[in-house]
Amino acid sequence: MKKGFFITATDTGVGKTAVTAGLLAVLLQNGVQAVALKPVQSGAVRKNGRLLPPDAAFYCRAAGWPAEAAANLCCYCLEPPCSPHLAAALSGINLDRETLLAWCAEKVRASEFVLVEGAGGLAVPITDNYLMVDLARDLGYPLLVVCRPGLGTINHTLLTVAYARQHGLSLAGLVVNGLPGEAGPVEQDNLKILPRLTGLPLLGTLPRLAGLDVEKGHCAGLVHAVRQHLNWRALIG
Template identity: 35%
Template sequence: MTNAQSEKLSIFVTGTDTGVGKTLVSTALLHALAQHHGRVVGMKPVAAGTELIDGVHANEDVIALRAAATCSVPPELDNPVLLPDPVSPHIAAARAGVRIDIAHLVACQRALTELADAVVVEGAGGFLVPLSDTETGADLAQALGLPVLLVVGLRLGCLNHALLTTEAIRARGLTLAGWVANHVDANMLAQENNIAFLQQKLQVPLVATIPFQCSPNPRTLSFNLPQAWQ
């Protein structure tokens, strides 16, 4: 990485599972970062699942990230791999006859740092989601080498998922820079106890606590950004 690139901010967003709110957090984080950085952009290296929108096959996560950005970038950079089927990336890629090349994804992220001041990279699924028969999202995160923001979906089982994911992140030599508590289950018991437990165990900043909302608006979410991100 060049000195110019090292001065730019890039963050890798992962989650304890799929459906825990990574895109909500990533878009809200872009809005928060835009208060400190002129050009912010999101990146979804691998998106699985498309729908027909205005006559074009598109992924809703990618659309949301682009809407939250403050600058436009070539689509081949902010979403290098777009797969039709909403299944695990390794299956979706095989069905589409596509090979997911981690080196290419890293090159796209590096190119984005030349076009923006802050880049939020949203992973697919959970941290160890398969990208091929031999590589996972953890391999991509390791190749990128970015600080990691962990989104914890507060529901039964989240403590185990959060601790396992944290262990996997640190085992790759990556920095867990912070975490987000997202209330995805309105009926979960002892939610505050779960948050307190994870604050004690993770020993990293709680960047945001997101209340349960049927239709969450990323612009309304409050983030306590680490100083290094401002």
């Protein structure tokens, strides 16, 4: 199997897309033939009669790829901004496990390093009986868990890690995203206690970037932040 990671998070809106896009760009800039995939995108944007996957579009923006390439990085692109299983039902689309896995296998064929971004957290349903954790297990890449720096992140992170282990997934480590410039005692303690309680390495702590906006395609220093604050060299082995 190719090297890579399945990038998940403790909740939606934590920063999976930013971490995926920034890491992709840094790998490409350092000569690694990498690809980032968003197998299932809900909350897609309709432009000129076409649905576009905003997360994949953000990868392209960070990587310097043409915007049209985004459509090739997403298998199922769904307009309703909700869980994939519901977005598919509302759109009259049948999400299929075998189609997802075959699509992923085809897309990674020409790459040496693969980043796969989930939708929401691991317990998000793709269908009524196939969850994001099942897709992660089927693909077989170790997890990068993106978590918030502030209040509540201990509980959310421990539950995510425990759930992943319960389902037999391998975990590479944690990435804390959105650390404020002046970290208070809560944030400072979280950075110490999360690795200790999970038994996982803290692979990076990305600062809060004021101009960062995935939907608008504003990278706002993201690539530089990932290069400086994420231990990407250790990740690629």
